[in-house]
């Protein structure tokens with residue numbers, strides 16, 4: 007039978023604040039275990055939390071960017087459960103008055119725009135990390151509390167996705183928004199961006215939602231997609247056999263590529279939520295919301311559409327540019343120098359990205375600056391250097407951050423357009439390649455290309471190809 | 485008069501005038517502790533060496549005419565649920581046996597800044613849960629006026645120590661009357677500040693929305709002095725108010741002429757001991773004589789206060805005490821298999837019965853399906869109780885009523901009847917629920933010679949007025965000068 011898959015996503019993103027949510031400890035990743043801790047984030051007796059305003063601001067920013075209604079009156083709640091990585095055995099989270107509710111995000115699948123609704127966006131604290139000793143039979147585990155208390159944003163979507171492609175698009179689009187707004191570094195390998203999926207099936211045409219299965223332990227976007235595929239076939243097989251789907255939580259087994267039951271609905275925890283008495287409720291100032299709103303940049307999808315419409319870029323090219331805010335910003339900075347959108351787009355998505363990939367560069371700290379790329383393009387346009395030379399210069403600019411003019415002068419790379427000078431080179435080449443001249447006269451067209459190549463080689467790439475081409479033809483014909 | 489019978493202000497004057505040396509004072513104090521405390525049992529731990537070191541330092545400062553703090557050389561006892569860096573802080577619980585905090589509570593920092601001398605940690609009901617100090621896992625503190633009686637609780641160790649002249653002052657903490665009730669039963673002064681007046685940072689939480697640290701002292705002026713030191717904004721406590729702290733001694737002798745004193749009818753009903761009623765009535769007469777106008781008022785939601793309190797306080801406690809799990813500090817049960825058994829056995833063996841009872845009640849009130857009926861409903865009724873006070877304080881300056889319905893009861897008398905024990909706090913709980921400040925001052929003795937406390941309540945952040953009203957009575961009477969025979 008055919009079923010419709012209904013998918014909702016819960017996303018956890020660690021916010022890029024310098025300090026933790028309720029204390030002054032550093033959030034820097036990768037430190038020695040338990041070196042970024044204090045009585046507060048260790049849950050020592052007698053300590054109290056104090057909210058990090060920056061984290062609150064980032065969460066608000068996300069809620070606004072995701073078109074949420076902001077709860078002007080908001081507070082924190084305690085979510086209780088026992089786990090050794092949770093120092094107080096309750097997590098300070100939000101339940102009764104989430105920061106943002108009823109939002110949406112637009113995704114694009116096969117050129118079709120779709121709205122995915124957001125149930126809520128809220129702020130909470132991260133837990134620590136359990137470290138299990140490698141030797142089998144060890145009767146202990148260790149806990150590292152460096153991550154405990156790092157601000158965590160939870161974004162809960164409505165069950166509005168219908169297939170893995172939409173989910174993939176959603177994850178990418180959400181990640182881009184978080185990166186564009188600068189509130190999270192979204193490093194999945196460091197765990198600063200994580201997804202959990204809830205998946206249910208229903209007969210096509212049916213209104214009522216089926217029992218949902220919550221899927222945890224999804225370590226990458228790839229595993230999210232794999233888990234959805236696996237769950238879809240597992241559930242449809244069960245339904246085909248006339249069995250019922252139980253509401254449960256399952257864990258994704260990355261190695262075996264299958265899901266296993268973690269707990270059933272009956273075993274579901276009672277989190278005993280109640281308002282956090284150590285923190286007073288907040289009444290968010292309208293002015294604050296407005297000022298945060300102003301700091302939200304144009305979001306990826308809108309920017310892409312603008313690039314297509316304003317600069318006549320292809321949808322594909324514009325998509326590549328907006329993939330990373332730094333690239334899109336770089337592109338627009340170049341345009342401020344000289345308005346050649348297609349030229350710059352090519353330089354960025356071909357040359358710049360290739361160099362970044364080959365040289366394994368960090369895109370956030372490029373040495374080349376937009377105005378420098380613009381100077382290079384102007385030099386080509388004016389005929390000061392050839393395209394071939396420009397690539398060489400560009401590579402050097404990437405390495406050193408030097409001005410293209412300086413590189414060109416230093417290496418004496420200025421293009422030769424003087425007919426007399428070129429003529430001298432041509433004569434030399436013609437004289438030393440009699441076979442090629444013979445071939446050309448016999449009508450072999452590639453002989454011309456060969457001769458061109460020889461000229462360029464002789465001139466160390468500096469001869470103006472246009473002039474060479476014209477002169478060469480006239481010499482050979484004449 | 486013996487040195488240890490003086491008040492803190494009197495002893496400060498002598499220290500500053502170089503009539504006595506702090507180290508001699510401390511020496512005499514520990515001698516008396518060794519003599520008297522085996523009977524009273526108020527201290528869980530003494531801080532003798534550090535106290536002597538601090539005393540020498542202060543003597544040095546004074547000898548060199550270096551400026552000293554407001555509490556220079558004054559020996560202070562600390563309730564053992566307030567964190568002291570390097571000194572074990574146990575909450576009188578087995579689960580925190582040998583727990584040494586890595587930091588000082590805000591109030592401890594303040595005391596040290598003002599050159600007070602911390603002499604030891606005092607006994608309490610485990611995690612401050614109780615009204616008799618019988619729920620301690622370590623010892624039962626006795627009332628200095630009658631060693632067969634309880635000192636009240638949960639700050640019974642602090643109030644007994646001050647009453648026995650083995651501490652000049654003490655810090656206690658309140659969630660539902662735990663300073664005022666034992667102060668009344670031990671014949672000393674105890675003050676619960678407005679919620680948010682004193683930082684809770686470093687106070688091991690019981691009911692976070694109710695807890696406050698407050699002073700215990702021999703008289704009203706010493707109480708004012710200690711409050712001036714510990715009150716004020718602390719950036720580590722978001723619930724602590726950013727309101728300036730006055731010098732509470734200034735204007736304390738302003739009298740009560742023209743003040744309107746409210747007497748709530750609900751506080752004089754069934755269950756009030758005759759001796760207590762008589763003493764409070766006499767006190768009201770004195771206020772009248774001093775020029776105050778006594779008016780009858782009503783706080784109609786009083787009857788719900790105890791029920792609301794035991795839902796709110798226990799719900800918060802069940803969550804606050806979740807961190808005592810044996811994972812990072814404190815007691816961990818031996819020979820356990822797996823984390824669940826470790827949690828279960830560590831907590832079962834580490835907590836006493838009353839604490840376990842309250843954790844269970846609290847968890848129940850927060851459970852899904854019961855939250856609305858219990859916690860949420862209780863929070864709403866709590867607002868009504870607060871409104872009662874808002875209404876009456878529009879018409880009056882203060883409320884005067886008994887602190888405790890009965891004087892000190894005998895040890896063991898109420899331990900098997902939690903409900904009766906809970907009613908010990910019937911007159912003190914409403915102030916915690918509504919956040920207003922309250923003070924208990926000595927106002928007489930029962931026929932059996934046990935102290936009786938008079939309670940004064942004012943509107944939020946009116947501690948100065950409250951102390952002024954208390955002092956007016958103290959100046960007219962000598963109940964605060966009485967000493968137990970030890």
Ligand SMILES: [Zn+2]
Nearest residue numbers: 029031044047
């Ligand atoms: Zn910390």
